[in-house]
Amino acid sequence: MAGKPLGKDSMGIQKTMRLGDYLGDGLGQLPLNVMANLVGQLTYFYTEKVGLAAGMVATMLLAAKFADAFSDLVMGKIMDMGNSPKGKCRPWFLRMAIxxxxxxxxxxxxxxxxxxxxxxxxxxxxxxxxSAVVYTAVAIPYGAIMAIRTESVEERGRMGIVRTIFGYVIGMVIAILLIPITNMLGGDQGAWIKVSVVFAVLSAASLFILYKTSRETSKTAAEEEPQDTEEKVPFAEAIRMLFQNKYWVIMLLVNLLVNISYGLSTGGGTYFAKYILGNDNLVALLGAVGLLPTFIGFIIVGPMTKKLGMAGACKVSALIGAVAMVVRAFTPYSIVTTVGCGLFSSFATIPMMCLTAPMVNNCVEYNDWKYGKRMVGMTNSASSFGGKIGSGIGGSLIGWLLALAGYNAAAASQPGSVNIAIFAFAIYIPLGLFVIMAVLFHKYDLEKHYVEIVTALKERKAGK
Structure with a gap:
């Protein structure tokens, strides 16, 4: 059954999404977050379970991330040039499942x-x-399909929220249960391999379902625009155009900083629990107490966006995160402060997790309005480039700071300098990142002009 007509959103743009569409689309975030969160735990796994040197691990992970970042640019161009009857994006979900x-x-x-x-x-x-092959071949089409699926800002915002819910659930499962379960299974390398098999099967199944349920239906992208339009934009020219799109540049920087922060939090929490709080199993408690503000965040991010706009909601959340880090800086050894401020910093991440992808995809219409070229794949891949570099820097900072501090996983005790290194990647650096992100979100005012831009595009197409 087709169901009731969907009507138009508050900006007068035709809706295309039903509940099943949101759920099927959101499931695609699960394998991406499985891969991202497991990578975030690799520094701890390599140093504590395999016995590798922290500094060398950090360098290897950063090298992989740089390769990953440049592969994003290649993947964006490959996707834009795709001519499969299944679409530009969907085939990649099936190809990468196994x-x-x-x-x-x-x-x-x-x-x-x-x-x-x-x-x-x-x-x-x-x-x-x-990172450079599998994750990229899923993430770039998955990010781009948002712009091809609907041109409604409201629907893109809801897609971002649903995606974040799916991703956050699996991320919290890893954050809360990974260490206790692997410890329960023996705490050795074999225990981590057993758990990875479960996540592998879950990821493959999710990608199969995403392929079956996703569609590419936006008339603006898929029907009205000639199939070879994107092919006519040379790679270097596309990059030049994107860097002249001020909103895309803002989101490039935001993705860089958000992912530095994300890399620090996912990779550093276990070290903080073990060496500052005294028990690595406490990472489960720290993750669990974040569930309440997270659920609250998912509930109110919609009203926040409606009241403040996407950029406004993200700016407020960044300021909340900054204040929480300031409080932690004054009482770094307190578990009460760590837990209490963690409630606010967990809440602060939700609007950014939900809304940065829609804000990137809104730049597609700005590209079309300014240059006559949408560049869906390149817009998402080049922006993702900053995110990949950021996550690589975030994860590597942990290893480098620990190495500089004289950290030795085999030692019975660590020097005091290790605590300072942990405070740096758990508190001080995230504080600075939150402040800079608040400034960047303040400068993103594309939503104020979005209806005007979409209207001009429709008039332009009607006049052809």
Whole structure:
């Protein structure tokens, strides 16, 4: 059944999404967050369970992230040039389902007793395969399909919220249960491999379902625009155009900073729990107490967006996160402060997690209005480039700071400088990132002009 007519949104733009569409689309975020969150735990796994040096691990992970970031640009161009009858985006979800499962397991099968050079080569190759190949081949089409699926800002915002809910649920499962479950299974490398198999099967199944339920239906992108339009924009020219789109540049920087913060939080929490609070199992408590503000955030992000706009909601959330970090800086050893401020910092991340992808995709219409070229794939891939560099820097900062502080996983106790390093990546650096992001969101005013832009595009197309 077709169901009741969907009507138009508050800006007068035709809606295309029903509940089943949102749920099927949102499920695609699950494998992406599985891969991202597991990568966030790799520094701890490599140093504590395999015995690799923290500084070398950090360098290998950053090298993989740089390869990953540049592969985004290539993938965006490949996607824009695609001519499959299934669409530009959908085929990639099916193609990557099995490779995603295989590489997730391979991350944790490092040959433990092999020579150091072989171990590091294995770490580098498996991380490049996961991040630069599999993750990129899913993430770029998945981000771009939002612009092809609907041109309604409201629907894109809801897609962002649903995607974030799916991703956050699996992220919280990893944050809360990964360490306790692997410890319960023996705490060794074999325990991590067993858990990775479960996540691998779940990821493959989610990508199969995403392929079956996703569609590419936006008339503006899929029907009215000639199929070869994107092919006529040379790679260097597309990059030049994007850097002249001030809103895209803002989102490039936002994605860079958000992912530095994300890399620090996902990779640093276990170290904070173990060496500052005294028990690595406390990472489950820290993750669990974040559930309440997270659910509250999901509930009110819609009303916040309606009242303040996407950029306004993100700016307020960044300021909340900054205040929470200031309080933690004065009482860094207090578990009460860590938990209490964690409630607010967890809440602060929700609007940004939900709304940055729609804000990037809104830049597609600005490209069309300014240049006559939508560049859907390049808009998402080049912006993702900043995100990948950011997550690489965030994860690597942990290893580098620990190495500079004299951290040794095999030692019975750590020098006091290790605590300072942990405070840096858990409190001080995130504080600065929140402040800078608040300034950037303040400068993003595209929503004020969006209806005018869409109206001008429709008039332009009607006049052809």
């Amino acid at each position: 490779p995603a499962a295989v590489i997730i397991i391979m991350l944790f099968t490092v040959p433990k007793n092999a020579p150091g050079g072989l171990q590091m080569g294995y770490v580098l190759i498996t991380n490049i395969l996961l």
